[in-house]
Amino acid sequence: MLQNFPIEIPKNKNEQQKIASCLSSLDEVITAHIQKLELLKDHKKGLMQNLFPQKGERVPKYRFLEYEKDGEWEEKTVGEVYDFKITNSFSRECLNYEKGKVKNIHYGDIHLKFSTLFDITKEYVPFINQEVSIKKIKKESYCIEGDMIFADASEDLNDVGKSIEIINLNNEKLVSGLHTLLARQREKKIEIGFGGYLFKSDWVRRQIQREAQGTKVLGISATRISDVKISYPKNPQEQQKITSCLSALDDLIKEEVGQIEQLNLHKKGLMQGLFPKIEN
Numbered sequence: 001m002l003q004n005f006p007i008e009i010p011k012n013k014n015e016q017q018k019i020a021s022c023l024s025s026l027d028e029v030i031t032a033h034i035q036k037l038e039l040l041k042d043h044k045k046g047l048m049q050n051l052f053p054q055k056g057e058r059v060p061k062y063r064f065l066e067y068e069k070d071g072e073w074e075e076k077t078v079g080e081v082y083d084f085k086i087t088n089s090f091s092r093e094c095l096n097y098e099k100g101k102v103k104n105i106h107y108g109d110i111h112l113k114f115s116t117l118f119d120i121t122k123e124y125v126p127f128i129n130q131e132v133s134i135k136k137i138k139k140e141s142y143c144i145e146g147d148m149i150f151a152d153a154s155e156d157l158n159d160v161g162k163s164i165e166i167i168n169l170n171n172e173k174l175v176s177g178l179h180t181l182l183a184r185q186r187e188k189k190i191e192i193g194f195g196g197y198l199f200k201s202d203w204v205r206r207q208i209q210r211e212a213q214g215t216k217v218l219g220i221s222a223t224r225i226s227d228v229k230i231s232y233p234k235n236p237q238e239q240q241k242i243t244s245c246l247s248a249l250d251d252l253i254k255e256e257v258g259q260i261e262q263l264n265l266h267k268k269g270l271m272q273g274l275f276p277k278i279e280n
Contacts, residue, residue: 008276019274026270030263037256044249051242052201053231067238074189074234079226081190082148082183086141087176090128100127102134103172105143107151107179111159116196117247118149119168128175143174143182146192148199150181153219160218161208161225165196181222191236193243204230 010016050062058072088104095104103125105114114123128134143149147166154160166174176182190198198204211224233239 006278008278022274023267023270026263026267030260030267033256033260033263037253037260040249040253040256044246044253047246047249048197048200049202051245052198053203055203055206058231064238064241067233067235067241070233070235070238073231075229075231076189077226078183078228078230081185081230082226083186084222084226085176085182085184086138087178087180087182088137088141089178090132091178094129094132095126096129097124097126100130101173102128102137102142103174104128104177105149105164105174105180106177107153110149110151110162110164110180111154114164116164116200116250117167117193118164118196120166120172120174121168121170125174134175137175141175141182143169143176144184145169146185146188146190146195147176148183148195149176150183150199150220150225151179152181152221153179153217155217157209157212157218160212161205161220163196163199165193165199167192167196181220181225183222183225190232191239191243193247194232194239197243197246198230198232204228 010019047062051060053060053073058075060073090104092106092108095106103120104127106126109125143166145166145168148163149166150161150163151159152161154162199208207228208220208225211228212218212220213224233242
């Protein structure tokens with residue numbers, strides 16, 4: 001079949017070489033950016049392992065010099081620090097991206113697209129359809145900054161209990177929806193942003209995975225997450241420093257992802273422009 005497929009090539013070999021050189025140079029640039037992205041991800045993975053204590057440790061391996069004499073981190077269970085609020089069960093059919101008064105976090109978006117530190121001005125979040133009644137949603141079920149939202153179901157063990165932290169609502173109304181758990185601090189112990197990374201740290205993630213139940217679809221409940229142990233520095237400034245370090249690295253990773261996407265679009269445009277379109 002392929003041997004009968006028509007192709008068109010320039011008769012001049014110099015033109016062929018010029019096109020090949022142009023595209024291979026672009027491929028090299030794309031490859032270099034992909035390698036840089038992988039290095040940044042590996043660097044972040046290493047920092048996450050060392051900026052947070054592992055099982056049985058009360059201090060992390062890496063600590064900023066100004067906090068080395070601050071002593072051990074505080075260790076608590078999630079349930080001692082956080083209280084869980086009621087969430088809704090609106091399906092995708094109850095949501096839209098056009099208009100509404102209240103936005104809704106769907107668990108699928110936690111898995112696929114939302115950033116660890118959720119800033120509503122930077123995320124594409126659906127509204128609850130206007131014909132859907134929201135009268136039964138209690139005031140305490142509306143998200144506030146500092147809330148943690150967990151996806152309570154996943155087919156993949158690596159994603160069960162995946163979480164985001166609400167860091168900016170921009171005065172918009174937001175609720176936590178289908179297959180999510182909404183956790184709010186009982187009193188302020190965790191600084192804005194720190195919780196997002198804390199719940200992505202190795203030791204905490206391993207505990208959540210162990211608490212997951214199910215076969216084809218894994219689930220985690222508020223009761224089981226409440227038993228997970230977490231540790232955090234007592235000094236809020238140390239929490240802020242860790243958050244700033246990791247969020248700056250996340251920004252670099254996002255920038256690199258964007259550059260790779262733009263380069264691939266540029267290559268696609270070149271491929272379409274440098275080769276003639278073959279009509280059916």
